[in-house]
Amino acid sequence: MKKMERYNLSAIMNKILLIDDDKSVYDTLCVLIYRMGCHAEWKSTLFDGLQAVSQGNYDVVLLDVQLPDGCGLDIVSKIQQAPSSPEVIIMTGFGELDGAEMAFNNGAWDYIQKTGSPQRIMLSLKRVLEYRKEKTQSRQTPVALNLEGLIGESRSLKACYDQLANAATGDANVLISGETGTGKEIFARAIHENSRRSHKSLVIVDCAALPETLVESLLFGHEKGVYTGADKARDGLISQADGGTLFLDEVGEMPLTIQKVFLRVLQERKYRPVGGRTECSSNFRLIAATNCDLDQMVARGEFRNDMLYRLRTINITLPPLRKRDNDAILLTTHYLPKICERLGIDNKGFSPCFTDNLKQYSWPGNIRELINVLETAISNAGPEPTLYSRHLPPNIRLSSIREVLKRTINAETWKETESSKNEISDSQLSTFKVFRKKASLKAEKKYLQMLLDDTQHNLEKALEISGLSRSRFYELLKHHELSL
Numbered sequence: 001m002k003k004m005e006r007y008n009l010s011a012i013m014n015k016i017l018l019i020d021d022d023k024s025v026y027d028t029l030c031v032l033i034y035r036m037g038c039h040a041e042w043k044s045t046l047f048d049g050l051q052a053v054s055q056g057n058y059d060v061v062l063l064d065v066q067l068p069d070g071c072g073l074d075i076v077s078k079i080q081q082a083p084s085s086p087e088v089i090i091m092t093g094f095g096e097l098d099g100a101e102m103a104f105n106n107g108a109w110d111y112i113q114k115t116g117s118p119q120r121i122m123l124s125l126k127r128v129l130e131y132r133k134e135k136t137q138s139r140q141t142p143v144a145l146n147l148e149g150l151i152g153e154s155r156s157l158k159a160c161y162d163q164l165a166n167a168a169t170g171d172a173n174v175l176i177s178g179e180t181g182t183g184k185e186i187f188a189r190a191i192h193e194n195s196r197r198s199h200k201s202l203v204i205v206d207c208a209a210l211p212e213t214l215v216e217s218l219l220f221g222h223e224k225g226v227y228t229g230a231d232k233a234r235d236g237l238i239s240q241a242d243g244g245t246l247f248l249d250e251v252g253e254m255p256l257t258i259q260k261v262f263l264r265v266l267q268e269r270k271y272r273p274v275g276g277r278t279e280c281s282s283n284f285r286l287i288a289a290t291n292c293d294l295d296q297m298v299a300r301g302e303f304r305n306d307m308l309y310r311l312r313t314i315n316i317t318l319p320p321l322r323k324r325d326n327d328a329i330l331l332t333t334h335y336l337p338k339i340c341e342r343l344g345i346d347n348k349g350f351s352p353c354f355t356d357n358l359k360q361y362s363w364p365g366n367i368r369e370l371i372n373v374l375e376t377a378i379s380n381a382g383p384e385p386t387l388y389s390r391h392l393p394p395n396i397r398l399s400s401i402r403e404v405l406k407r408t409i410n411a412e413t414w415k416e417t418e419s420s421k422n423e424i425s426d427s428q429l430s431t432f433k434v435f436r437k438k439a440s441l442k443a444e445k446k447y448l449q450m451l452l453d454d455t456q457h458n459l460e461k462a463l464e465i466s467g468l469s470r471s472r473f474y475e476l477l478k479h480h481e482l483s484l
């Protein structure tokens with residue numbers, strides 16, 4: 001019986017791993033950790049620590065910054081990817097703002113100076129364990145989130161799904177930021193659809209398209225006869241959002257004069273229609289979206305600070321597509337059949353060279369650009385059943401060639417620097433002009449080789465991508481002893 005009790009206890013005990021090369025820190029902390037009713041283990045290097053984390057079921061990792069085999073800050077996200085997703089508390093010998101910023105950006109729970117009292121570490125540990133307990137409990141009663149139409153499994157996007165779930169359970173104002181085409185509107189819709197207001201309207205206001213002279217009338221409505229042509233009273237968008245959600249898209253474009261009026265509406269959910277004598281109220285939930293840096297706009301006097309403060313009770317920042325791991329491919333798999341269906345053609349497959357290009361491109365227009373590019377590729381492919389990189393628009397293929405070239409040239413410059421170090425001893429350095437000429441010839445040849453490989457020696461394609469004239473292209477091939 002006793003044995004059984006002990007077994008049960010250890011099963012529910014929180015497990016803490018300390019990664020620190022100073023054993024005395026472990027000796028001090030492990031007593032306190034055991035007193036808290038937790039189990040402590042110790043590793044002295046990043047390598048051993050990561051190995052332990054990948055196998056053990058730890059709740060928290062206390063991580064030193066300077067370790068014999070590297071910097072602790074570099075492995076915070078790797079630790080969190082372990083099966084038990086442990087929280088990380090950084091313990092540093094020297095507190096530095098840069099280090100703290102990097103730690104928090106990487107997802108650390110806290111950043112503590114080791115030289116302070118061990119109680120400070122214990123307090124942080126206690127808080128993080130409480131947080132984990134709450135997190136586990138809320139997971140046990142999961143809210144069924146409807147993410148229909150939202151594609152992506154990257155870590156950065158999943159963190160946004162968590163925020164979406166949190167926003168959907170309440171009524172707080174939400175500000176969604178992110179580059180153009182990252183899905184701010186589709187996220188706003190998902191928050192509304194998952195909220196208790198989903199049976200009422202989601203009213204979308206495109207602040208960039210609001211005509212300044214009619215803005216108040218559009219938002220607040222107007223009474224009969226206030227304008228020539230206003231032959232009857234009309235509800236504004238705020239009234240239409242009563243009981244539902246008001247979505248202010250491109251909120252950075254809202255004129256300052258309107259921000260002033262709108263701020264009062266935000267605070268009191270009350271407004272006065274143009275020409276009206278009495279105030280009306282509207283119980284709406286506000287979501288706003290922007291691709292501007294509103295903090296910078298506030299600093300330049302282009303956006304009201306009090307408005308921004310109100311808007312971002314919950315702040316969701318959508319990551320750009322280039323920072324979403326494999327999501328571009330998942331989106332491609334999702335959108336290809338839809339586009340083909342819309343065009344009334346058979347679905348198409350895609351080759352590895354096609355996805356390689358998609359992965360290497362930086363997608364400044366994000367998901368919207370990806371959808372457009374897929375449409376172009378489908379149309380370029382005509383009746384062919386499979387999409388290859390040659391079906392992609394030239395700018396995407398070029399940018400991927402540029403990436404590979406950059407990497408190759410960097411590697412070669414490094415090799416050259418290394419070998420030139422040896423050459424310097426027995427030969428004179430050439431002039432800069434000669435050196436530059438040699439380097440550019442080498443890069444030229446590399447480019448041509450890649451162009452030929454990528455286009456499978458197709459002349460027309462090579463000319464299209466390179467922008468070279470036919471005669472210049474032949475001249476270059478001859479010069480570098482390459483053949484088509």
Ligand SMILES: Nc1ncnc2c1ncn2[C@@H]1O[C@H](COP(=O)(O)OP(=O)(O)OP(=O)(O)O)[C@@H](O)[C@H]1O
Nearest residue numbers: 149150151152180181182183184185186291367368
């Ligand atoms: N995660 C996603 N899964 C599937 N489709 C997405 C996703 N994110 C965005 N999209 C699609 O990409 C397109 C652009 O999305 P959306 O209009 O929501 O972006 P946005 O950030 O509001 O853009 P903008 O700032 O230019 O207004 C839409 O067709 C949308 O359906």
